Amino acid sequence: xxxxxxxxxxxxxxxxxxxxxxxxxxxxxxxxxxxxxxxxxxxxxxxxxxxxxxxxxxxxxxxxxxxxxxxxxxxxxxxxxxxxxxxxxxxxxxxxxxxxxxxxxxxxxxxxxxxxxxxxxxxxxxxxxxxxxxxxxxxxxxxxxxxxxxxxxxxxxxxxxxxxxxxxxxxxxxxxxxxxxxxxxxxxxx
Amino acid sequence: xxxxxxxxxxxxxxxxxxxxxxxxxxxxxxxxxxxxxxxxxxxxxxxxxxxxxxxxxxxxxxxxxxxxxxxxxxxxxxxxxxxxxxxxxxxxxxxxxxxxxxxxxxxxxxxxxxxxxxxxxxxxxxxxxxxxxxxxxxxxxxxxxxxxxxxxxxxxxxxxxxxxxxxxxxxxxxxxxxxxxxxxxxxxxxxxxxxxxxxxxxxxxxxxxxxxxxxxxxxxxxxxxxxxxxxxxxxxxxxxxxxxxxxxxxxxxxxxxxxxxxxxxxxxxxxxxxxxxxxxxxxxxxxxxxxxxxxxxxxxxxxxxxxxxxxxxxxxxxxxxxxxxxxxxxxxxxxxxxxxxxxxxxxxxxx
Numbered sequence: 001x002x003x004x005x006x007x008x009x010x011x012x013x014x015x016x017x018x019x020x021x022x023x024x025x026x027x028x029x030x031x032x033x034x035x036x037x038x039x040x041x042x043x044x045x046x047x048x049x050x051x052x053x054x055x056x057x058x059x060x061x062x063x064x065x066x067x068x069x070x071x072x073x074x075x076x077x078x079x080x081x082x083x084x085x086x087x088x089x090x091x092x093x094x095x096x097x098x099x100x101x102x103x104x105x106x107x108x109x110x111x112x113x114x115x116x117x118x119x120x121x122x123x124x125x126x127x128x129x130x131x132x133x134x135x136x137x138x139x140x141x142x143x144x145x146x147x148x149x150x151x152x153x154x155x156x157x158x159x160x161x162x163x164x165x166x167x168x169x170x171x172x173x174x175x176x177x178x179x180x181x182x183x184x185x186x187x188x189x190x
Numbered sequence: 191x192x193x194x195x196x197x198x199x200x201x202x203x204x205x206x207x208x209x210x211x212x213x214x215x216x217x218x219x220x221x222x223x224x225x226x227x228x229x230x231x232x233x234x235x236x237x238x239x240x241x242x243x244x245x246x247x248x249x250x251x252x253x254x255x256x257x258x259x260x261x262x263x264x265x266x267x268x269x270x271x272x273x274x275x276x277x278x279x280x281x282x283x284x285x286x287x288x289x290x291x292x293x294x295x296x297x298x299x300x301x302x303x304x305x306x307x308x309x310x311x312x313x314x315x316x317x318x319x320x321x322x323x324x325x326x327x328x329x330x331x332x333x334x335x336x337x338x339x340x341x342x343x344x345x346x347x348x349x350x351x352x353x354x355x356x357x358x359x360x361x362x363x364x365x366x367x368x369x370x371x372x373x374x375x376x377x378x379x380x381x382x383x384x385x386x387x388x389x390x391x392x393x394x395x396x397x398x399x400x401x402x403x404x405x406x407x408x409x410x411x412x413x414x415x416x417x418x419x420x421x422x423x424x425x426x427x428x429x430x431x432x433x434x435x436x437x438x439x440x441x442x443x444x445x446x447x448x449x450x451x452x453x454x455x456x457x458x459x460x461x462x463x464x465x466x467x468x469x470x471x472x473x474x475x476x477x478x479x480x481x482x483x484x485x486x487x488x489x490x491x492x493x494x495x496x497x498x499x500x501x502x503x504x505x506x507x508x509x510x511x512x513x514x515x516x517x518x519x520x521x522x523x524x525x526x527x528x529x530x531x532x533x534x535x536x537x538x539x540x541x
Contacts, residue, residue, distance in 0.1 A: 132214075
């Protein structure tokens with residue numbers, strides 16, 4: 001059995017016993033999902049980096065207290081949610097359409113660094129990144145977070161309701177409205 | 191809320207659109223953040239590894255402390271096993287000793303206990319433990335005889351004391367019946383002292399007078415000071431040591447300085463039969479009395495010297511010769527619980 005075949009819970013147990021390689025496997029497995037959740041909720045890469053560090057530091061610090069009875073992703077996104085809420089309450093949403101446009105330019109630059117990327121791809125990437133950012137900017141915070149928890153965290157409605165301290169029906173409604181709006185916004189740029 | 195909730199197909203469509211847009215988004219954590227996270231996690235992992243090693247080290251002492259339990263139980267078990275193996279041997283050796291309560295029984299049981307050595311009772315050639323314990327060594331027998339003789343001497347002393355007490359009671363009774371009894375007792379006491387002084391003068395040993403006086407203070411029937419050690423040995427044993435001393439005393443003295451009657455009384459008093467016979471051969475006054483009116487026969491009776499009594503009676507001593515207090519030898523023998531002597535006296539006509 002290779003490291004990648006092990007479940008999240010087994011890797012956490014190994015890391016709790018002092019195996020640093022297990023943590024690295026976990027990190028690489030969930031890095032981008034947590035990052036997208038944070039970055040699309042706060043709308044700012046610098047803040048997302050800070051939150052990313054806080055979340056994974058907390059995971060490393062509390063590994064010994066992790067209970068295998070709960071799914072690792074549930075525990076991981078609970079930590080991310082709490083850190084993100086604290087940050088939002090402190091700074092409110094720091095992004096704006098202008099900021100998102102500027103950062104969209106950075107994304108385009110990364111894409112153009114690829115040798116296969118041509119001028120058309122650059123234009124499409126710029127447009128897609130901007131439309132995605134704008135779509136999430138237009139969503140209410142609760143709908144945006146519920147949607148991101150389900151899509152990136154692969155959490156159930158019940159788990160989302162528990163993390164966000166909401167009822168099952170409310171969470172379900174938030175998810176439906178978020179998807180409807182995103183579909184309309186993203187279809188325009190599809 | 192006027193909006194109609196979307197259908198499940200719309201959900202799938204929205205998720206697909208989101209994934210496509212995310213695939214075009216090249217955003218990712220910065221490299222410094224990634225390195226910081228992995229470095230911090232590695233440091234915590236190292237600390238945890240050390241902590242776990244420390245816990246294992248801490249858990250070792252209880253495991254080490256448990257070593258004494260099997261060791262202690264093993265020692266106890268070995269001791270118990272050794273006891274079970276050794277105890278029957280003690281039991282088997284101890285059983286014959288319990289049946290042989292006396293040396294005679296032990297000597298009798300020795301051949302049966304050691305059938306391989308039938309000559310063990312007479313001459314134990316092999317100094318084995320069983321032979322030594324079952325059959326007493328021959329050199330121990332004289333010691334036992336000495337002990338028995340000493341015990342007999344002690345009993346004789348006790349009987350003499352009782353007889354003396356009895357005679358005192360009888361004399362007290364006689365004194366009550368006679369008006370001048372007190373004066374007579376005083377005269378007898380002074381006569382006793384004169385007799386002792388006379389004996390010392392006869393022996394011509396003034397230097398021993400003081401010792402004799404000391405000895406007489408302890409007992410009226412003490413051994414003469416001329417041969418105290420020999421006389422005491424003769425009182426405790428029937429051996430020839432005392433006889434030799436007394437014979438030497440008799441033979442070495444000039445004829446004019448000897449009082450055969452006094453020597454006869456001393457020989458009767460100490461039970462020295464050899465000296466008694468030697469003195470009787472010189473035909474002394476066999477019924478001569480000392481200051482207390484006691485003949486040689488009375489002294490032998492008071493001391494429980496049965497053989498001396500027999501010798502004196504066979505030599506013609508008067509069995510009814512009472513002392514100054516009126517006590518006859520038969521009364522003294524009965525008072526001293528000497529049935530053999532009393533029987534001998536009766537056979538000789540004592541009353």
